Amino acid sequence: MKQQQPRPSVSGLDVQGFVHYDPDAITSYYRHRPWQVISRTIHIFWSFITFFFHLQWDKWQDQVEKNKLKRAAELREILTRLGPTFIKVGQALSTRPDLIRKDFLVELIKLQDQLPPFDNELAFSILEKELGLKVDEAYREISPHPVAAASLGQVYRAVLHTGEVVAVKVQRPGLRSVLSLDLYLMRWAAQNFGRLLPLNLGHDLTLIIDEFGVKLFEEIDYIHEGHNAEKFAENFHNDPEVKVPVIYWQYSDRHVLTLEWINGFKLTDTESIRAAGIDPNEIVRIGVTSGLRQLLEHGFFHADPHPGNLFATRDGRMAYIDFGMMDQLETVTKETIASSIVQLINQDYNALADDFVRLGFLAPETNIQPIIPALEKVLGDAIGQSVKDFNFKTITDDFSELMYQYPFRVPAKFALIIRSLVTQEGLALSLDANFKIVEVAYPFVAKRLLTGESPQLRRQLLDVLFKDGKFQWQRLENMIAIAQSDNQFDLLPTAQLGIQYLLSDEGRYLRRQLLLALTEDDRLHTAEVQRLWVLIKDEFKPQQLFTVAMNAVRDFSLPSVAALMTQER
Secondary structure (H helix, E strand, O other), X not given: OOOOOOOOOOOOOOHHHOOOOOHHHHHHHHHOOHHHHHHHHHHHHHHXXXXXXXXHHHHHOOOHHHHHHHHHHHHHHXXXXXXXXXXXXXXXXXXXXXXXXXXXXXXXXXXXXXXXXXXXXXXXXXXXXXXXXOHHHHEEEEOOOOOEEOOOEEXXXXXXXXXXXXXXXXXXXXXXXXXXXXXXXXXXXXXXXXXXXXXXXXXXXXXXXXXXXXXXXXXXXXHHHHHHHHHHHHHOOOOOOEEOOOEOHHHOEOOEEXXXXXXXXXXXXXXXHHHXXXXXXXXXXXXXXXXXXXXXXXXXXXXXXXXXXEEEEOOOOEEEOOOOOEEEOOHHHHHHHHHHHHHHHHOOHHXXXXXXXXXXXXXXXXXXOOHHHHHHHHHHHHHOOOHXXXXXXXXXXXXXXXHHHOOOOOOHHHHHHHHHHHHHHHHHHHHOOOOOHHHXXXXXXXXXXXXXXXXHHXXXXXXXXXXXXXXXXXXXXXXXXXXXXXXXXXXHHHHHHHHHHHHOHHHHHHHHHHHHHHHHHXXXXXXHHHHHHXXXXXXXXXXXXXXXXXXXXXXXXXXXXXXXXXHHX
């Protein structure tokens, strides 16, 4: 294990010494450098004041339509001049065709990988200093100029002496100074003006900025990014639809990263995707499903999935190429997110409010009873008459007012999750204007609950299927029907898992509840069972049913089965 980096002295001359984000140290550093703070503040303020004046002048002169492309380019240039922090904001906006006018969108998309590069000689000198090798010693060939430039670095196409084609990322110089000052200003603004925002974020906004700062500092550590890539690749090693590049550690360091070259198409290049015989809708499905697997299965998720970081490969896979901004969720958080999605679709707002408490959106001591009707109104309207009407834009718009009226807060970690989900939805909308994320998300969640790979998931399933002590037959029907809409869902292994669970000690409660469910209200629920059979009968044949049952009980001895039967009498 590497030794912890010493905390830099704030009396030093260069904030470049900060390896990790430390808001207290950064605050102390800039508190003694007021002229740097004032100069940067004036630069930011003047840039945007000038832009908004130009917009207003166009209105006064009735030239909005005439100058719209000019103003879009002006905004992109402003964000570019202001540097990586503001470029990151522009990148996030570039994935929201439902929020940003098309003329502005076209310009903001250029922030993903069409930024001006920094000096080529400087880049090669950084490369040689980091690797301790001459450029021609490390690479047999390297492009004379960068093939792409992004907010934090630029990329060269190279060939190793062993023949592998690689991408070489070289970081822009002086990033820590720029990021530290911008984060300091954002934090100062949040502390002093956060209460004036039309949301009750207040102190939480500072925590969100700190989380953003932590991730930005991790993103400019290419060693950290390389380890993230390898962890991500391990999570998806058995997924034939996801491609992760190999890291070449011999030619990588903190400011230089050498990784496998990916041939593919940007996700926004739908014409090329179709010309290659790839269905854009299938790429959307892969992207959303892999995103859900990150959040709900592995808990290790990509927090910056903009089109510059994602490609459709020529064989129809989704390739991720940037792993600087990642985060890890705890198991209980993953399972509660899955539960909250199901509660939302089932419109069980009492259970949803409990999930919000568990996730940290509401304090544990909060009285949730007055909040439940408000949740029902806002989220019920967002869902509409059909699951297909749901989208995150509607939720975020309508939820803003709810957060202002009630004691909701955004936990710092969820700022990245929300950003990731909103970005994925916006990206999918750019490929399919009629895309509805829940049409993909809910079948995935239903399948996860029905297969119940972990005790936590099985408990969540029980919470969904039993309400006020009664078995919810309709919910089980809905979950099976929705899970079946996923072409990759196989009911036979699920049935086998279910039988094994019923025969286990853990399944004792469910065995008893099912017996009660079949006879509750003093009647046999044969009609409900018949509806379930109609739903699943096409997937089961007599021989298959026998095989599933035998596989499920093969680990149980006859005395064990007999003991179970005795327990139920």
